[in-house]
Amino acid sequence: MIKVEHVSFTYAGKKTVYTDLSFSTVDGRMNCIIGKNGVGKSTIFDMISGLVDPQAGTIDPLLSSAEIIYQMQGVPMLPAMTGQNILDIFRDLNPGTQRTDEFLTAVYQENVVALLNEKYRDMSGGERRLLIIYAMCTLKRALYLFDEPTSGLDPISARKILGLLSDLATCSQVIFTGHNLFELQNVPCHVIFIANQHCIFQGNYEELMARYSENDPVQTFVDALKADQIVS
Amino acid sequence: MKKIRALMKFDLEEMLDNRLAFVYAVIFPLLFFAMSNWKNIMAQQTDNTEKLIILLTPYLSYVVLSNALNSVILMVYGRRESGFLKMYYFIVERRNYLMLAPEILFYFITLIECLGFTLLAMVAFHNLSPLLLLEVVFIITVIYFPTCGILSPLLLMPIKPPSMTAISGGVLLLAVLTYSYTTSFLPLRVLTMLNPTILTSDVVGNVLAPTLAGWGWVVGVGVVDCVIGYLCMTHMPIISKSQRV
Numbered sequence: 001m002i003k004v005e006h007v008s009f010t011y012a013g014k015k016t017v018y019t020d021l022s023f024s025t026v027d028g029r030m031n032c033i034i035g036k037n038g039v040g041k042s043t044i045f046d047m048i049s050g051l052v053d054p055q056a057g058t059i060d061p062l063l064s065s066a067e068i069i070y071q072m073q074g075v076p077m078l079p080a081m082t083g084q085n086i087l088d089i090f091r092d093l094n095p096g097t098q099r100t101d102e103f104l105t106a107v108y109q110e111n112v113v114a115l116l117n118e119k120y121r122d123m124s125g126g127e128r129r130l131l132i133i134y135a136m137c138t139l140k141r142a143l144y145l146f147d148e149p150t151s152g153l154d155p156i157s158a159r160k161i162l163g164l165l166s167d168l169a170t171c172s173q174v175i176f177t178g179h180n181l182f183e184l185q186n187v188p189c190h191v192i193f194i195a196n197q198h199c200i201f202q203g204n205y206e207e208l209m210a211r212y213s214e215n216d217p218v219q220t221f222v223d224a225l226k227a228d229q230i231v232s
Numbered sequence: 233m234k235k236i237r238a239l240m241k242f243d244l245e246e247m248l249d250n251r252l253a254f255v256y257a258v259i260f261p262l263l264f265f266a267m268s269n270w271k272n273i274m275a276q277q278t279d280n281t282e283k284l285i286i287l288l289t290p291y292l293s294y295v296v297l298s299n300a301l302n303s304v305i306l307m308v309y310g311r312r313e314s315g316f317l318k319m320y321y322f323i324v325e326r327r328n329y330l331m332l333a334p335e336i337l338f339y340f341i342t343l344i345e346c347l348g349f350t351l352l353a354m355v356a357f358h359n360l361s362p363l364l365l366l367e368v369v370f371i372i373t374v375i376y377f378p379t380c381g382i383l384s385p386l387l388l389m390p391i392k393p394p395s396m397t398a399i400s401g402g403v404l405l406l407a408v409l410t411y412s413y414t415t416s417f418l419p420l421r422v423l424t425m426l427n428p429t430i431l432t433s434d435v436v437g438n439v440l441a442p443t444l445a446g447w448g449w450v451v452g453v454g455v456v457d458c459v460i461g462y463l464c465m466t467h468m469p470i471i472s473k474s475q476r477v
Binding site: 046049051052065066068069070071072074075076077078079080081085089090092093094095136139 | 249471
């Protein structure tokens with residue numbers, strides 16, 4: 001479990017991102033940080049990963065880089081690499097720490113094999129994201145941070161990615177960010193809703209829906225932002 | 233070391249995709265060399281090894297400087313600005329590997345380019361001297377890493393990409409233009425030795441006429457450059473300084 005307590009952060013001479021951010025993640029299932037664009041979801045990842053220090057408050061535990069995987073929104077990669085090159089480099093850089101399980105094998109067969117000989121620059125945005133996330137999921141780490149892993153993906157690929165993350169969450173801490181509450185239906189996950197520089201809700205998807213607009217995820221998102229009250 | 237090798241393989245794959253990159257650093261010095269020495273080459277002049285190495289020094293120095301700047305420092309800078317370093321830092325686990333891998337790879341590429349350049353010059357001046365090739369290997373080995381080291385502070389500066397392009401162009405120009413600058417005023421001499429092209433010139437001078445003081449001076453500056461490079465490598469920011477990625 002990662003505890004974020006009373007964290008404040010302002011970019012130098014720029015906007016305040018957090019004034020008093022507190023939440024904790026749960027073990028055994030995915031943790032999803034939800035919020036509007038620009039609310040500071042990536043910034044909290046930078047702090048959890050130790051790349052940026054909070055100006056006030058604490059994050060506990062702060063893991064070393066060797067225990068973390070951090071997928072960024074843009075999934076940067078050298079464009080000339082083929083899918084096979086990419087999997088090889090992930091393997092070579094982490095010898096002896098590969099994960100294998102039935103789910104990963106199934107994703108490999110269904111989605112990754114077709115990309116092995118294709119260059120990264122020729123892949124679609126969704127294919128790139130899926131390949132990199134798959135490669136990251138094959139590495140053993142204590143904490144996985146995925147920044148908008150389903151952004152730009154079709155619903156089938158998005159479901160596949162969330163399946164990968166859910167599979168991973170059974171043995172490690174997984175935190176991902178997103179905007180789309182639709183995707184969280186029927187997915188076992190702990191939702192952390194951030195708005196106006198602090199956490200306005202944390203709990204599971206059903207609790208979030210029950211609190212705001214029961215049948216409409218979009219309306220729930222809007223209502224939660226309007227209500228803007230801290231609920232622990 | 234395994235991780236550095238894996239990253240070097242990664243960079244090499246990327247380079248092989250753009251084979252012209254192998255000759256970027258060498259093509260213009262080669263053209264300039266041919267133009268400057270056209271009369272002598274056409275006159276079938278034969279130069280001895282010493283004369284040839286002196287003739288080659290500014291060109292080899294430029295190749296080293298150009299590779300260290302454009303293929304190592306600016307490449308690492310570009311990767312940081314695109315977010316590549318931030319994401320791969322966690323996969324590699326140590327930030328200095330992300331710099332060390334291209335630096336070592338380009339050491340070998342620089343060596344190949346300089347040997348190729350020297351071979352062409354040897355053919356042009358009818359002096360096929362294995363000793364000259366050995367000297368070139370030695371000189372490149374001595375100056376390449378200090379050159380990368382002294383350029384590394386560029387990675388610590390909060391510079392936006394367009395400014396970095398201008399600054400690196402300026403650094404290259406200044407280094408080349410002051411290649412033959414000499415002074416007996418010690419503090420200024422220490423400062424000028426930080427210029428990789430002057431360091432190259434001093435190394436060549438010491439290869440041709442070695443003295444203990446001369447080598448002590450060159451090794452001292454080289455070590456300082458390498459220490460600067462190491463400190464920059466281990467402390468360089470891996471998050472973009474100019475934009476959110």
